[in-house]
Amino acid sequence: MKQNRNFIVGITAILIIMMLASGCVNKPSEQTEPTQITVSAASTLTESFEEIVEQFKIENPEIDVQLNLASSGALRMQIEAGAPIDVFASASQQHMNLLDEKEMIVKDSRTDFAQNSMVLIVPITSELEITSVDSLLNDSVKRFVISDPEISPAGTYSKQSLVESGLWNELEGKAVLAETVKQVLVYVERGEVDAGFVFMTDAKIAKKDTIKIISTIPTSTDISYPITVLESSEHKKESQMFVDFVTGQKGRSILESHGFTA
Template sequence: MKNHVVIAGLLAVILLFAGCVSESPEETTTTITVSAASSLTDAMTDVAAAFEEDNPNINVELNFAASGTLRQQIEGGAPVDVFASASQKHVDLLQEQDLIENASRVTFAKNSLVLIVQDGNPLGITSAEDLTNEDVVKISIGNPETAPVGKYAKESLESMGLWGNLEEKTVYGENVRQVLTYLEAGDVDAGFVYMTDAKIAKNNTIEIITTIPTVTEISYPVCVLKASENKDEAQMFVDYLTGETGKQILTDYGFTAE
């Protein structure tokens, strides 16, 4: 009888020990929010997926919109950890308000502006000057107030002396992807988008006519926000974006990686 008691006691101790081992705390997962310009949608989605695979304890939530819209969200207190803009201007404005970690700011990519038309080029457009022709009725650009692609396009048209003749024809898109959608659907005659967006257009919907020289270089800065509660993880993402894997993904999508 005593032997049974001893054995039962030993089993209880073993089970208790096993229970303690199985209840050891699991590693926690940290979630960071990355707000990025619409033109980065495809590339940033792939970068985030690769980052999560290499850092399984960090989850990345992506928020895409026009850079100006994202900046306004941040100024309004949106919980953002990393901001990747399609222009220096919007990060400059945040920096002036002391809303970013200055040391984290880095330019990671560059792009170019192109004039696109409907597939088959039914109006025979060969240059930006041709947009002044009477048969060209609608031209789409991003809203210059919020979408950097629109600001770049407007500056270029002004420098060529064309803006005054084209302003009444313009249809504003909320961001570069909306401009591309207008052309893919045949809702406008021509538009200005980034080269990287033109390259991912639906098959047989648009044609690239020419690259448009820009007054301001199209460059993309990224930074960590001061309000971030996960600055270490946010900086890890910035480092990954500007590292070997990030650069390769950006290059694959047609960006010039810095």
């Protein structure tokens, strides 16, 4: 009897081993890690893209989106330096064109998804008579701020408008350069400068009772925002899904709620 029991136990052990080897015994299910993509977006898109990413993740839990925010020029230079970025959303056609010339973008994925405008703002406590851009010529105006035209589209549009209106040469000495348009807004909110140039969407998110919008600034070109998948992306399918979401109905709705024209 004892030998029979040992024989049965041995046979059972062999069968179990064979079943495990053949996959007949169910193993605990392994959870698949979400695919991670990095989206680099112009700083003026901060609030709208934070909401877009949040909604996209809800609908696509298998994709983890990391948001990288800075001036468009700084983001372009990161991409050129080989940073692992999958999607680029720029506040300037110029920076996108530079990447396109270097064949660093997926051309078929590039599309314009939003428009904006430039405005002149002043601290709400200002007692200076600033009613237009021409008012910046007044001796009472000591400093105004724009974002750096070399790296920030907002600065490029601001300087371009002043040059085209013939005011830049007279005003350049009063200009303070900020790294991003968000910094421009902060300087004006704090009353550290007499005036500043920001996107309309940035003016709309200013802290309550900190600024006044004086006027819209004319620009010779439309302020449009392009978005694209990058050639270096290892997750082009998931990246295109994000681009499609931004340009789709829900993405447009979010952008419009933040003051953009989608």
